[in-house]
Amino acid sequence: MLLSDEVRQRLxxxxxxxxxxxxxxxxxxxxxxxxxxxxxxIITMFFAAHTIKGNLGMMQILEVDLSALNDxxxxxxxxxxxxxxxxxxxxPVVARQLEEYLSQLESQFSxxxxxxxxxx
Amino acid sequence: xxxxxxxRKLLNKFKEETDTxxxxxxxxxxxxxxxxxxxxxLREVFRAAHTIKGSARMMNFGxxxxxxxxxxxxxxxxxxxxxxxxxxxxxxLFEAVDTINxxxxxxxxxxxxxxxxxxxxxxLAQILDTPGDSTATATSSGLASKETKPDEDANGTGAGQxxxxxxxxxxxxxxxxxxxxxxxxxxxxxxxxxxIAGELVLGKMEAEATLxxxxxxxxxxxxxxxxxxPVRNLIANSGRDPSEVTTWQEMRxxxxxxxxxxxxxxxxxxxxxxxxxxxxxQLVNRVDELDNNVKSVRMLPIETIYxxxxxxxxxxxxxxxxxxxxxxxxxxxxxxxxxxxxGIRDPLVQIIKNSLVHGIELPQERLEANxxxxxxxxxxxxxxxxxxxxxxSDDGKGINPAQLRQKAIEKKIYSEARALAMSxxxxxxxxxxxxxxxxxxxxxxxxxxxxxEIVKTNLERLGGQVSVNSQLGQGTTVTLRVPITMATSRALxxxxxxxxxxxxxxxxxxxxxxxxxxxxxREGRDVTSYGNSLIxxxxxxxxxxxxxxxxxxxxxxxxxxxxxxxPAQLSGIxxxxxxxxxxxxxxxxxxxxxxxxxxxxxxxxxxxxxTGDGFVGLTLADPRATARIRELQEQNRxxxxxxxxxERLPAVVIGSGDRRICLLVDxxxxxxxxxxxxxxxxxTRAPHVNSATIMGDGQVVMILDxxxxxxxxxxxxxxxxRKGREKTAAPKRILVVDDSITTRELERSILEAxxxxxxxxxxxxVALEMLSRDSRYDLVxxxxxxxxxxxxxxxxxxxxxxxxxxxxxxxxxxLNNDDHKRRGIEAGAEAYITKGDFxxxxxxxxxxxxxx
Numbered sequence: 001m002l003l004s005d006e007v008r009q010r011l012x013x014x015x016x017x018x019x020x021x022x023x024x025x026x027x028x029x030x031x032x033x034x035x036x037x038x039x040x041x042i043i044t045m046f047f048a049a050h051t052i053k054g055n056l057g058m059m060q061i062l063e064v065d066l067s068a069l070n071d072x073x074x075x076x077x078x079x080x081x082x083x084x085x086x087x088x089x090x091x092p093v094v095a096r097q098l099e100e101y102l103s104q105l106e107s108q109f110s111x112x113x114x115x116x117x118x119x120x
Numbered sequence: 121x122x123x124x125x126x127x128r129k130l131l132n133k134f135k136e137e138t139d140t141x142x143x144x145x146x147x148x149x150x151x152x153x154x155x156x157x158x159x160x161x162l163r164e165v166f167r168a169a170h171t172i173k174g175s176a177r178m179m180n181f182g183x184x185x186x187x188x189x190x191x192x193x194x195x196x197x198x199x200x201x202x203x204x205x206x207x208x209x210x211x212x213l214f215e216a217v218d219t220i221n222x223x224x225x226x227x228x229x230x231x232x233x234x235x236x237x238x239x240x241x242x243x244l245a246q247i248l249d250t251p252g253d254s255t256a257t258a259t260s261s262g263l264a265s266k267e268t269k270p271d272e273d274a275n276g277t278g279a280g281q282x283x284x285x286x287x288x289x290x291x292x293x294x295x296x297x298x299x300x301x302x303x304x305x306x307x308x309x310x311x312x313x314x315x316i317a318g319e320l321v322l323g324k325m326e327a328e329a330t331l332x333x334x335x336x337x338x339x340x341x342x343x344x345x346x347x348x349x350p351v352r353n354l355i356a357n358s359g360r361d362p363s364e365v366t367t368w369q370e371m372r373x374x375x376x377x378x379x380x381x382x383x384x385x386x387x388x389x390x391x392x393x394x395x396x397x398x399x400x401x402q403l404v405n406r407v408d409e410l411d412n413n414v415k416s417v418r419m420l421p422i423e424t425i426y427x428x429x430x431x432x433x434x435x436x437x438x439x440x441x442x443x444x445x446x447x448x449x450x451x452x453x454x455x456x457x458x459x460x461x462x463g464i465r466d467p468l469v470q471i472i473k474n475s476l477v478h479g480i481e482l483p484q485e486r487l488e489a490n491x492x493x494x495x496x497x498x499x500x501x502x503x504x505x506x507x508x509x510x511x512x513s514d515d516g517k518g519i520n521p522a523q524l525r526q527k528a529i530e531k532k533i534y535s536e537a538r539a540l541a542m543s544x545x546x547x548x549x550x551x552x553x554x555x556x557x558x559x560x561x562x563x564x565x566x567x568x569x570x571x572x573e574i575v576k577t578n579l580e581r582l583g584g585q586v587s588v589n590s591q592l593g594q595g596t597t598v599t600l601r602v603p604i605t606m607a608t609s610r611a612l613x614x615x616x617x618x619x620x621x622x623x624x625x626x627x628x629x630x631x632x633x634x635x636x637x638x639x640x641x642r643e644g645r646d647v648t649s650y651g652n653s654l655i656x657x658x659x660x661x662x663x664x665x666x667x668x669x670x671x672x673x674x675x676x677x678x679x680x681x682x683x684x685x686x687p688a689q690l691s692g693i694x695x696x697x698x699x700x701x702x703x704x705x706x707x708x709x710x711x712x713x714x715x716x717x718x719x720x721x722x723x724x725x726x727x728x729x730x731t732g733d734g735f736v737g738l739t740l741a742d743p744r745a746t747a748r749i750r751e752l753q754e755q756n757r758x759x760x761x762x763x764x765x766x767e768r769l770p771a772v773v774i775g776s777g778d779r780r781i782c783l784l785v786d787x788x789x790x791x792x793x794x795x796x797x798x799x800x801x802x803x804t805r806a807p808h809v810n811s812a813t814i815m816g817d818g819q820v821v822m823i824l825d826x827x828x829x830x831x832x833x834x835x836x837x838x839x840x841x842r843k844g845r846e847k848t849a850a851p852k853r854i855l856v857v858d859d860s861i862t863t864r865e866l867e868r869s870i871l872e873a874x875x876x877x878x879x880x881x882x883x884x885x886v887a888l889e890m891l892s893r894d895s896r897y898d899l900v901x902x903x904x905x906x907x908x909x910x911x912x913x914x915x916x917x918x919x920x921x922x923x924x925x926x927x928x929x930x931x932x933x934x935l936n937n938d939d940h941k942r943r944g945i946e947a948g949a950e951a952y953i954t955k956g957d958f959x960x961x962x963x964x965x966x967x968x969x970x971x972x
Contacts, residue, residue, distance in 0.1 A: 007651055007869045015862045050905045051860045054934035057955035058863050061870070077934075 008062055015055055019109060022048040026076070026102050033083075033095040042090065045098075046080040052105075053077045066112065072105040130428045131228060134179050138224050141168040145191075145217050149210050156198075156205040166195035167574060171466060172220065174473070177439070178432040183237040184223050187216050190244035197248060212243060305417050313417070316410045323406060326399040333392040337385065344381045347374055411793075415605060418459070422501050422510070423452035425465045429499065432469060436476045443483050443494035445476070445514075451501030454508055457605040463582040464510065464602055467575040471512045471598045472497065474572070479516030479596050489593070491515065504775075507627075508604055513597040513889070519590035521547050528553075548588045552576040575600075594892055603796075611813070613789040613821065614772065616660045620789055620821050622813055624796075627774050627826040631788055634771040648782050650773055654875060657771075658833040660783045664808050664824070774826050781833040796823065808832070852898040852971050853877045857887040857914060858932070859906040863955070867901060867932070870960045876967075884909025888917055895923050898971045901963075902949075904933040904940065912947045919948035928970040932963070 003011070025048040032041035053073040056066050079098055082088035145168045148161045155161065173188035191213065197203035219235055226233045426449045433447050456464075480486075480495030487493055496515045501508055521544035528534045528550045539547065551572045575598075579586045584602035610625035638648050639657060646657040770788045775781055794813035810825035854876050858864045861882075868878045879897075881887035883906040891897060900918065904911040911931050918924045931944045934955040944952045951966045 003869055003873065004651060007873075011862065011866050011869060014865050018860060018862045047859065047905065047907060050934065051863075054903070054955045055860055055862045057934050058866050061866065061960050 003062070011062060012064070015059060016113065019052055019055065022052050023102070023106055023109060026098075027106075030095060030099060030102065033090045033098065034092055037090050042080065042083045046077070046084045049073060049076040049080050069105060069108045069112065072101050072108060076101045076105065130179065130431065133428060134175055134181075135224055135228055137175055138172055138184075138220070141172050142217055142221055144168045146214070149213055149217070152205055153210055159199065162195060162199040166192060166199050169195055170574075174469060178428070178436070178469070179227075181223065181227060183235075184220050184227075186241050187220055187223075187237060187244070190241050191216055194244060194247050203248070209247060212247070216240060216244060309413065309417055312413050313410070316406055316413060319406050320403075320410070323399065323403045326395070326403075330392060330396050330399065333388060333395075337388050337392070340381055340385045340388065344378065344385070347378045347381065415457075418457050418605070419455040420458050420461050421453055421455050422461065422508070425461060425468065426452045426499070429468070429472065433472060433476065433497065436473055440477050441482060442476055442480055445480060445495040445497045446492075447497045447499075449499045451503075451510075454501050454503050455604070456508055456602070460508075460582055460584075460602050460605065463578050464584070464600060467578050467586070467600060468499065468510065468512065470572065470575050471600075472499070474598075475512060475514040475516065475596065479514040479518075481517050485517075489517075503604070504601075507601055509599060509601045511597050511599040513595060515595040515889075518592040518594055518596055519548055519551070519588070520592055524548065524550050548590060551588065552586070589893075591893060595889075610791065611794045611823065612772065612791050614660070614770070614783075614785040615787040615789050616664065616785050618786075620819070621660075621664075622794060622821050622823045623772065623774060623826065624823060625791075629773040629775070629780060631770070631772045633768040634782070634784065635768050648771075650780060650782060651872075655773070655780045655782050656833050657782045657784065660785050660824075660829075663783075663829055663832055775830045781830055783829070783833075794821075794823075851875055851877050852967075853879065853896060854967070855879050855881060855887060855890060855897045855900045856902075857881045857884060857900065857906070857911065858903040859883055860903070863903065863932075867963075870963065871967075874964060883907050884911060884914035884917075887914055891918065891921075891924055891927070895927075897927060899967060900927060900929045901967075902929060902931055904931060904935050904944070911949075912943050915944070915947035915949045930963070930966055930970070 026045055029041040029045045029048075032038040033045075053070070053076075056070050056073055059066050076098065079088065079094065079101070083090055083094065088094055145165055148165045148168075151161050152158065152165070169188045169192040173185050173192055176182075176184035176188060194203065194213070198205055219237065219240055222233060222235060223237075429449065430447060434444060437444050475497055476495075480497070481489065481491070483493045486495065498513045499510065500513070501510045503509075524547050525539045525542070528539045528547065529536050533550055533553045534542070552575070553573065576586055579600060579602065582602050584600060586601075587599050588596065589599070590596040611622040612625060612628055612631065613620050613622055615621075634648060634657075640647050640649075640654070647654040648657045649655075769784045770786070772783045772785060772788070773780055774783060792815075794815075796811050797813055808825050808828050809822045810828070811823040813821050813823060815821055854871055856864055856867045856871070856878055857880075858867070859882050864880050864882070868880060871878045879890065881890055884902070885908045887900065887902065888909065891900070900914075902911040902914055909917075911933065915929045915931065918927055918929060928950040929948065930951040930953060931949045932953045932955060933940065933944075941952050950970055953963060953966065
């Protein structure tokens, strides 16, 4: 059973908006990872990355191929999960790594939005 | 924003509000000198003092609060007829007003004063100590006789109370310095307004050009008239004039000149008309733009009032000896007209206070009831079309209907018979009655029975509604519903049984011609497909004109549509236009398409006329809507003119989310801008109508109350328009819990397309609250990682609850390792679906399996 075009467009719009917001949340909180452990920032970032990754999976139902974004989103989520569970310690090294993942994810997301053939 | 900045903001707001109340006190105290028994004035001064007291307490201004408290006591006695105000007593009350004003000013500057507030309070309190009972009079001379000891003198100056009482009324020049009428406007918005104003100047010039053209046209017509004279004379005299050749030559020349003038007139009319059409179109756009911009200037986010609540809650909780509750505010970004926002502020403070004082139990009581020591209080706002719904929910002890019933009888608010006949749901509304309180004792925080009355009064003034939902032992939710703005609105005009009604545009989702093929019957109700879901289908005529349901004359006329009913008989209403367009008779009192026989007369031709599946696909926000309405009108007229069977009906979808309904009307008349007017008292109880508007031709059109229509439509079980294709199984209710809006909406779309009823929650806490309020869910679908309460915790809580234990839970999460799945199973979930492998068939099959 396929969803109608109208519903599909509405859901894609929500996905674009929510993902943009979550990427912004990640970007805004990233500087706090250089500080002594900021739990609020870590938890906020984890939820943002987790939501991005979850939604990427759900987009399959709309037959939108976003697999290119999935790897970086998973990397981000896994790293932040480690921080949240205190398996990783926050600091410049982790912050730089996250910055790299985030930049790649942002670029891939922008590319998906800009490509004429993109379902987004 | 730091605490100091927050406090500064609150202080300014407090000043604005207190100014307003002090101004009201000043005016009414003067009025009361002339009419001491006027109950409206007495109620107003009482409320003003009450409001000042509450606000001052919130800001921790004890002196102001204490003076207002004493004033409130005096006004309460007067209001209840136990104390009669003497003119000279006003002096003391004016002194109190002035003292409050001085204290407020000092507080704003951060200064302290040397005013003798305890002395003033003592003198105010002594008014009530005046000997006597119900006939006591409040006079300052009575006070003077008691005020004899020098050490009780107010200022310690030796001046007695009598001297104070002889002071002339104090004029408070600074009170109400219009600060309440001030709004901060973003410079960008002002620039936009300036731009539009500049464009309107162009419009003025264009209008002047049109005027000049019309004057030129007038000159040409005069010329034509002058030329006409000789020609007529020549024709009249022909045959009698001997020099016919000359005569015909003159006539020929006159006709040539006449033709030239005619050409000039035609050209001028053509050009003027073209320019005017263009200019009018531009002017309409500019005026619309101006209207929108001016409205937006008045819009403020709810956050504006939210920011003061945390401090207020802290202060009130402390005073009520409650632990600081888990206080949350949601939807602060939603914008409301400043006037509406101001109007709901006090009601919200009152409701929050009620939750803290009456709702949330004392810490020990909560522990004994197996609740967390601190209560939970949630203020949440959501937008629903042109309305905003704000609810205040607590997890306190709830409202005891039996206790309310008893109190209502004791206080003679309802007769015993009436109170006993009222349902538990209805009796709860007694809390909005004046003087009703369940508090065992009157104290600083509660018990005067005025708070909820103010809430209701303020909401009614805003054209809003308030409702209460409570479950004993579990908590109470008070819900306010207010319009976003109170000025103008776009509206769709529809005709039903010959009468035109307006539906405000914000409540409309779409309009179209409904084909009978799209009508089904489910559980005895008509439904139609909308998007991917089924929504209730009702005839508007049935909702507003059903005998027994509509007991007001405004609706009875629909039963008398063929008789000479004259709506002008209704006081305060201009004659309603009861003529019918196109000359055809008003439609007979239809009993519904099923009885009328919706045959496939010329269905094919009409199906081609409407695009796609019959949906217009336009909303009123779309500028093409008006044109489309007209097109639909023409099609409708065409069909009716040819006396063909109506196999497709004009339909309007109102509401949003799972509250959508589809209304069948007789005709889509127009889409237009209207000015919303309050109903006259005569009509305020009319069902399904909440306001009115006056059209350009003077016709009064009732504006339908969409929330009320939706409630009635969803409750009604109208006989089916279409039999057959009925699914006998009751639709299943599913609660989807996910903090991602994308996922929530996606899952909802999939499930609603399959006929499930879907409700949404954005975290486990909210979900658990919904489940505790209503256990009629058939299944829960939950994410794992969510703020506040995750999916595992939610599942554990569900399975630990005797009432919810049997409810199947499906976890849909992007966490796909075995550890997480194990935790899901341990928590008691029936299924675990990974988002990365998400397939809707898998989800639907799982749901079908678990709910069958």
